[in-house]
Every structure is written in C-alpha cells, then in structure tokens.
Amino acid sequence: MPILEKISQSSRARYWTDSIPLEFHYTAGVAGEEFRRELKKNGRFLASKCAKCKNSYVPARMFCPSCFIEMKETRTLEGPGYVYSYTTVNRNRTGEPSDPVTIALIRLEGEKGGIVHKLNNEPSKVTFGMKVVAILKDNAERTGALTDIIAFKPA
Numbered sequence: 001m002p003i004l005e006k007i008s009q010s011s012r013a014r015y016w017t018d019s020i021p022l023e024f025h026y027t028a029g030v031a032g033e034e035f036r037r038e039l040k041k042n043g044r045f046l047a048s049k050c051a052k053c054k055n056s057y058v059p060a061r062m063f064c065p066s067c068f069i070e071m072k073e074t075r076t077l078e079g080p081g082y083v084y085s086y087t088t089v090n091r092n093r094t095g096e097p098s099d100p101v102t103i104a105l106i107r108l109e110g111e112k113g114g115i116v117h118k119l120n121n122e123p124s125k126v127t128f129g130m131k132v133v134a135i136l137k138d139n140a141e142r143t144g145a146l147t148d149i150i151a152f153k154p155a
Contacts, residue, residue, distance in 0.1 A: 031060040034074065040144035043136045044076040047111050058111040080131045080155040081106040084114060088123040102126055106152055120151035131155035 007013050028036055031048060038046040048071040049056040050064035057064075057071075064071055086104035091097055102123050107114040119126060120135060132152040142148040 029062060031062040031071075031074075035059045036144035038076060039146075039148055040142045042076070043134075043139070043142075043148075044078055045108065045115070045134075046074055047077055047108070049073045049075065056111050057113045058108050058115065059113065077108050077111070079109060080133045081108045081115070081152065083119070083126060083128055083130045083132060085128070086119065086126055088126075104132075104152065106132060115146070115149075117146065117149055118151040120153040125154075 027033075035046045038044055045058055046060040047056050047058045048060040048062075050067055050069065050071050051073060052067045052069055053064060055064065055066060056075075058077065060071075060074055062070060084105045084107040086102055088100050088102045090100045100123050102119040102121065103116060104119050104126070105114045105116050117134075119132065131154065133155045135150040135153055136142070137148050137150060
C-alpha cells in the first residue's frame, strides 16, 4: 500500500520501533537436495552438466545459469579441488579476537562454481591453486549439510 500523504517537513515524519516475528524454512531445491543426499550417503560432490553449453556446475543445480535450460545430467566428483581464493580471519562472528581461520573458495577441476569452506592448514602455507581434499565426518554423523565437511586439507 503506498503512502498517500506527502511530508514536506522531515520533523513531521512518524516512526515506531517494534519487531515482526518471522519464521521461515530454507529448502535447497531439487538439485540441492540431490547434492546433499550424495554428500551424506557417499561423501562425494554432485555436479550437474548442461546439455547445450556443456558447462558443468558444483554444487548441482536445476537450470543452467548461461542457457536457462533444465540440466538433467549429473555426475559425482571424487578428485581433489584447488584453492581459487582465500582469506584468513582472526575474529569470531561477534568481532572478538580468535585463533586464525582460513576460509577458501574451493573449485573442482573442470567445474564452474565451487564450495566456500574452512582450510585445515597454516595460513602462511596456503597458496592459490593449492590442491585440497575434503575431510568429512564419519558416515553415521553426516546429516546432508555442508557442515558434513569438517574442512579441506592439502592433497
């Protein structure tokens, strides 16, 4: 609904403070759920491939972002990834000082997209292009979330 009254003086503007209780559930979608199931069950990443442009994406997705067509072909990936970009932070989420943690964008060979996750390595030894493999939780502990990956370590 638009505001119909015109305010010519900012001192006449009204406001109130309150909160709106919102509840929501995030769904990963069809391709996201397949990706999560493969990670939980077999500890592998699932990629989807476009039949038109031949691009392949990790994590798997339903539609090609380049061609906008449905991607039905999927395949599992087991090889190492590589560090495409990274940063090291020494503060926690509240801004308090903490031990250094390196966060990296991990790309998999021949795939577009990637996975952002922690590196299990000394920050001074991280390099661009460094080969890494995922450290996963035990089968019984996996839930099908990206938190099933403990970290990535040098290959």
